[in-house]
Amino acid sequence: MEFYRSHVLVCGGTGCTSSGSQTLIDEFEKCLKEANLDKEVKVVRTGCFGLCALGPIVIVYPEGAFYSMVKKEDVKEIVDEHLIKGRIVKRLLYHDTVEAGTDNVKSLNQVDFYKKQMRIALRNCGVIDPENIEEYIAMDGYTALAKVLTEMTPEQVIDELKRSGLRGRGGGGFPTGLKWEFAKNAPGDKKYVACNADEGDPGAFMDRSILEGDPHSVIEAMAIAGYTIGADQGYIYIRAEYPIAVKRLRIAIEQAREYGLLGKNIFGTGFNFDLDIRLGAGAFVCGEETALITSIEGHRGEPRPRPPFPAVKGLFGKPTLLNNVETYANITTIINRGADWFASIGTEKSKGTKVFALGGKITNTGLVEIPMGTTLREIVEEIGGGIPNGKKFKAAQTGGPSGGCIPAELIDVPIDYDSLTSIGSMMGSGGLIIMDEDNCMVDIAKFFLEFTVDESCGKCTPCRIGTKRLYELLEKITEGKGTLEDIDRIEKLCLSIKQGSLCGLGQTAPNPVLSTLRYFKDEYIAHVVDKKCPAGVCKALSNYEIIPEKCRGCGICAKNCPVGAISGQVKNPYHIDTEKCIKCGVCMTKCPFKAIVK
Amino acid sequence: MKSISELQKIREKVLSEVNLRQDRQDGIRIVVGMATCGIAAGARPVMQEFISEISKRNLLNVKVIQTGCIGMCRLEPIVEVYVPGQEKVTYVKMTPDKVARIVSEHIVNGKVVDEYTVGAQS
Ligand SMILES: Cc1cc2nc3c(=O)[nH]c(=O)nc-3n(C[C@H](O)[C@H](O)[C@H](O)COP(=O)(O)O)c2cc1C
Ligand code: SF4
Numbered sequence: 059m060e061f062y063r064s065h066v067l068v069c070g071g072t073g074c075t076s077s078g079s080q081t082l083i084d085e086f087e088k089c090l091k092e093a094n095l096d097k098e099v100k101v102v103r104t105g106c107f108g109l110c111a112l113g114p115i116v117i118v119y120p121e122g123a124f125y126s127m128v129k130k131e132d133v134k135e136i137v138d139e140h141l142i143k144g145r146i147v148k149r150l151l152y153h154d155t156v157e158a159g160t161d162n163v164k165s166l167n168q169v170d171f172y173k174k175q176m177r178i179a180l181r182n183c184g185v186i187d188p189e190n191i192e193e194y195i196a197m198d199g200y201t202a203l204a205k206v207l208t209e210m211t212p213e214q215v216i217d218e219l220k221r222s223g224l225r226g227r228g229g230g231g232f233p234t235g236l237k238w239e240f241a242k243n244a245p246g247d248k249k250y251v252a253c254n255a256d257e258g259d260p261g262a263f264m265d266r267s268i269l270e271g272d273p274h275s276v277i278e279a280m281a282i283a284g285y286t287i288g289a290d291q292g293y294i295y296i297r298a299e300y301p302i303a304v305k306r307l308r309i310a311i312e313q314a315r316e317y318g319l320l321g322k323n324i325f326g327t328g329f330n331f332d333l334d335i336r337l338g339a340g341a342f343v344c345g346e347e348t349a350l351i352t353s354i355e356g357h358r359g360e361p362r363p364r365p366p367f368p369a370v371k372g373l374f375g376k377p378t379l380l381n382n383v384e385t386y387a388n389i390t391t392i393i394n395r396g397a398d399w400f401a402s403i404g405t406e407k408s409k410g411t412k413v414f415a416l417g418g419k420i421t422n423t424g425l426v427e428i429p430m431g432t433t434l435r436e437i438v439e440e441i442g443g444g445i446p447n448g449k450k451f452k453a454a455q456t457g458g459p460s461g462g463c464i465p466a467e468l469i470d471v472p473i474d475y476d477s478l479t480s481i482g483s484m485m486g487s488g489g490l491i492i493m494d495e496d497n498c499m500v501d502i503a504k505f506f507l508e509f510t511v512d513e514s515c516g517k518c519t520p521c522r523i524g525t526k527r528l529y530e531l532l533e534k535i536t537e538g539k540g541t542l543e544d545i546d547r548i549e550k551l552c553l554s555i556k557q558g559s560l561c562g563l564g565q566t567a568p569n570p571v572l573s574t575l576r577y578f579k580d581e582y583i584a585h586v587v588d589k590k591c592p593a594g595v596c597k598a599l600s601n602y603e604i605i606p607e608k609c610r611g612c613g614i615c616a617k618n619c620p621v622g623a624i625s626g627q628v629k630n631p632y633h634i635d636t637e638k639c640i641k642c643g644v645c646m647t648k649c650p651f652k653a654i655v656k
Numbered sequence: 657m658k659s660i661s662e663l664q665k666i667r668e669k670v671l672s673e674v675n676l677r678q679d680r681q682d683g684i685r686i687v688v689g690m691a692t693c694g695i696a697a698g699a700r701p702v703m704q705e706f707i708s709e710i711s712k713r714n715l716l717n718v719k720v721i722q723t724g725c726i727g728m729c730r731l732e733p734i735v736e737v738y739v740p741g742q743e744k745v746t747y748v749k750m751t752p753d754k755v756a757r758i759v760s761e762h763i764v765n766g767k768v769v770d771e772y773t774v775g776a777q778s
Contacts, residue, residue, distance in 0.1 A: 061672065061673070061707055061708070061710065061711025062673065063703070063707045063720045064676075065673075065676055067677065098707065100673075119676050119677045120676050120719040120720075120721055121721060141722075142695075143690050143691055143692070143695070143722070143724060144690040144691070144721070144722025144723045144724055145691070145723075185677055186674060192669070192670045193670060193673075193674055195666045195667050195670065196666075196667055196669075196670035196671045196673070196674045196675075197674060198667070200657075200663055201663065201667075204660045208660065317657050318657035318658065319657050323658075324657065325658070325659060325660060325663075326658045326659055
């Protein structure tokens with residue numbers, strides 16, 4: 059085999075692909091060929107490195123030089139300087155990897171963004187070429203399946219998972235070992251294994267990144283699950299909106315079949331297992347387990363009452379084990395390194411790590427994996443690099459439209475299942491949206507509710523009509539027409555929706571409203587009583603005003619107002635007619651003296 | 657895949673390659689000076705020889721790294737060998753035919769090839 063002295067890893071995750079990483083790969087290949095280095099230096103397209111805000115990202119090994127925001131024009135310089143002459147191109151390095159005041163390059167695990175992370179589910183993302191099964195095998199891939207098939211009984215696998223303390227990463231947090239045991243013990247001649255890759259939470263991309271960066275980790279775990287519960291067929295349900303993930307998954311399944319790691323008589327043990335992909339159309343409700351199963355069967359994705367749980371009566375009426383992508387991605391490491399090792403990470407009741415898609419008002423937007431028990435403060439201030447533009451942290455939303463917010467005074471809360479639930483938020487599947495002082499909490503609640511109103515499947519009334527009415531009440535408040543009674547009404551309606559809805563979508567839909575009401579009631583009251591939006595977001599409530607002391611009477615505002623709401627005389631303070639004003643805010647951006655306030 | 661040994665074979669074959677991407681500081685590093693002075697003096701064939709020796713012997717814990725000018729241009733090509741826990745050894749006026757000996761004696765067996773070092777030449 060050829061030996062390459064250097065590897066150029068280019069991120070091929072969705073983020074970096076959309077910022078042009080494919081062009082970089084082409085350019086690297088071209089420049090390397092021109093320099094006659096194509097036999098010495100290998101270009102590898104990997105999955106996500108996590109630091110999406112700075113993409114496209116290129117890492118050059120063996121030095122581990124981490125180049126960020128690389129442009130096509132930079133490629134030649136990296137080839138000429140770094141790969142031919144061994145001189146790292148400092149100006150392109152991610153600034154945090156260069157020691158302050160010196161020229162020393164830090165290793166990646168000393169950089170703030172990575173220092174407190176621990177990569178189990180994401181262990182191969184950004185390290186291997188996801189379209190090459192041999193690279194996965196080199197990273198101990200398929201050894202867990204071999205071990206399970208040749209050395210372990212199904213009972214032993216279940217025992218190992220139970221002792222590891224692994225809980226479902228799809229949102230519910232149900233103990234995985236127990237779920238596997240239910241599926242194994244359910245009577246039935248035919249059983250199925252399924253993987254939930256629907257990922258409907260707006261802004262979340264954890265599962266997508268795992269499938270794009272390391273699809274075999276999920277395939278191998280599903281085969282282990284098949285052996286454990288006694289199934290020979292599995293389905294991966296993934297939304298069609300994830301084309302890169304679907305493509306890599308297809309390639310990975312094809313390669314696994316070629317190598318005999320899927321199919322008949324795996325490792326000569328007589329165990330058969332195969333996988334198929336089912337594409338979803340991107341409805342949030344199809345992430346709910348019973349709706350997902352109905353959708354795989356080819357029907358309209360609507361939930362049905364439970365019990366019976368899928369472990370007893372799932373796909374085609376047969377016992378079915380359904381787990382989330384990230385849950386599966388943890389399995390092989392648990393088998394390889396042992397339950398005790400896994401259980402030593404995290405907190406008493408939440409073991410291991412959790413992947414979060416960090417977004418919103420945060421410097422390092424991207425993908426992070428942290429040990430359970432890491433505090434929100436560590437995520438925001440250290441890993442996330444703080445809030446941009448010197449603004450103040452206001453709250454974080456976990457669990458997306460089903461979750462709740464964590465206010466600034468609780469920033470030291472450890473991230474684990476039980477701590478988050480106890481403060482009215484939830485772990486969720488991994489969306490983590492950071493908000494600063496410019497976010498209005500009523501508006502945030504309204505945003506998430508708008509999403510659930512859209513996504514409600516309409517099967518049951520409390521959810522279909524309840525969320526709509528709730529949305530209207532919030533709209534009324536943000537328009538300055540709300541009353542204190544409306545706030546009471548909101549609270550009552552939230553409870554009825556929670557209690558009356560059939561599935562998790564409806565049952566959790568009021569959470570963003572309830573938690574913002576719990577921690578930011580004063581903001582609701584400001585909207586209702588003072589008719590003011592403290593963050594200045596709700597247009598109907600923001601009045602633009604000119605401070606006479608600051609106004610020099612230049613008249614620029616009046617010239618720019620599209621509706622002619624500003625009048626006055628040059629060199630004298632101007633005035634805004636609030637009746638005419640449409641609150642577009644143009645005057646404020648144009649005023650050279652910052653004399654206009656909201 | 658009919659057996660675990662087949663899996664092991666693939667694993668060993670590819671490991672040396674992906675190993676390069678581990679952010680590890682514990683292996684042996686062979687650093688070749690590849691600034692203009694080094695390249696002009698013939699550092700490139702020296703480096704290529706190291707690469708082919710190492711891959712032939714499938715040495716997983718060794719990395720070949722390039723660096724800029726080491727600062728003794730008249731002694732180029734210069735190669736520095738870092739073995740963890742030991743002082744660095746600097747080989748000077750390297751040629752491709754010196755490489756095999758350094759790899760077998762120093763890298764594999766831990767015995768420095770004194771006559772090629774900077775101490776013997778300056
Ligand atoms: C409305 C709704 C949407 C859901 N969306 C997802 C999803 O996108 N991905 C997921 O893994 N689980 C989702 N779940 C949770 C699943 O129903 C199920 O609990 C989970 O896939 C089980 O896997 P786990 O035990 O490995 O977490 C959703 C649940 C509800 C109620
Ligand atoms: S709660 Fe909403 S999403 Fe769930 S079944 Fe009822 S209407 Fe459909």
